[in-house]
Amino acid sequence: MRAGLDIPLAVAAAFVVGALAMWASGYDPAASYRSMLLTPLMDHVYLFSALAFSAPIVLTGLTFAVGLRAGLFNIGAEGQVYMGALGAVLAAYLVKGWAALPLALLAGISLAVAWAVVPALLKSLRGVNEVVSTIMMNWIAYWLSIMAVSTVFANPLQPEESVKTPPEARLTPLVPGTDLTLAVPIAYAVAALVYVFLKYSVWGFRISVSGQNPLAAKSYGISPGRTIFYAFAVGAAVAGLAGVLQVVARPPSYSLARNLANVYGLGFDGITAAMLGRGHPLGVVLAGIFLGVLQEGARHMQIEAGTPFEFVRIIQGVIILFLAVRILRT
Structure with missing residues (x-):
């Protein structure tokens, strides 16, 4: 598969497999794809909703992309999103009024970065594979968040969700009647900042050199262990931001669902986005x-x-499968 054609071919193959799966299950692939691909583009309300869905995926995709640049297969964005959302809920529980928003950002991003310290230490000091450690941390974060939302931070008026972000601290829709909030331009701006960081900053250069050749990096005085920490920290910060925004900037609930439905899977969607985007922030x-x-x-x-919605997951899974096969062959 030629490098310039691998992504279009992977996407096309995924849609073919998805169509076959729909047909074998008794559904109409043509009608399904028409509803899936054309409807969101034919009305601004649906288009803005699609952009709102894209914001956290972009942020978690950046987590994986920064990890790739450092030579890491960091799949810890899922757990770090949970911790970011939990930080936003903690802020809503402790503070009322506009101050809940800056506290949510501080608490959510800090918790996410702290959550990434464990796999970063295990990788840099003991050489523990980051896939194993981040999966472990993802599950701990999942059950910890479930417990917190079900007990301490439960909404007494609506037990299926956490306490709500105060109205003054919410990022409300930019266009009335849509889901488009400041979360979308924030996510895209963060992607631009990550691009500038990786391409033009000293630490971005060190991350890239260390990821490509740790031995060469050492010969130039670059510490691979330290770059691992920076890569994990940057990735966790943007993943934590994704979790915060899902609580403070996603109408109508402005809370964390008890089953984590509004954050679940975002970290793994980010892996798909990073692979489709070739690890480039833009x-x-x-x-x-x-x-x-x-x-x-x-x-x-x-x-x-x-x-059923699950057919979209089949398409995403096949895209990852085809791209992973190509990566293993190169």
Whole structure:
């Protein structure tokens, strides 16, 4: 598979596999894809909703992309999103009024970065594979968040969710009647900042050199262990921001669901976005928008064609499979 064609071919193959799976299950692939891909683009309300879906995917995609640049296969964004969301809930529990927003950002990002310290230490000091350690931390974060939302931070008026972000601290829709909030431009701006950091900053250069050749990095006085910490920290910060924004900037609930439904899976969606975007921050933005259209389109596919949402997951899984095969062959 030629390098310039691997992504289009992987996406095309995934849609073919998805169509075959729909047909074998008794659903109409043509009607399903029409609802999935065209409906979100035909109305600004649906398009803005797709962009809202893309924001956290872009941020978690940046987590994986920064890890790749450092030579890491960091899949810890999932747990770090949970911790970011939990930090936002903690802020809503402790503070009322506008002050809850800056506290949510501080607490959410800090918790996410602290959560990444464990796999960073295990990798840099003991050489523990980051895939194993981040999976472990993801599950700990999942059950810790479930317990917190079900007990201390439960909403007494609505037990299925956490306490709500105070109205003064919410990022409300920029266009009334839509889901488009400041979370979307914030996510895209963060992608631009990460691009500048990786390409033009000293530490971005060190991360890239260490990721490509740790031995050469050492010969130039660059500490691979230290760059691992920086890569984990930057990735965790943007993943934590994704979790915060899902609580303070996602109408109508402005809370964390008891089953974590509004944050679950975002870290793994980010892996897809990073692979589709070739690990480039700006490519991650385009891939995130594409995945946002799929997510929004899946809702219409269920309503208009009666096709289950899970078929979108099949498509995403096949995309990752085809791209992973190519990576292993190179």
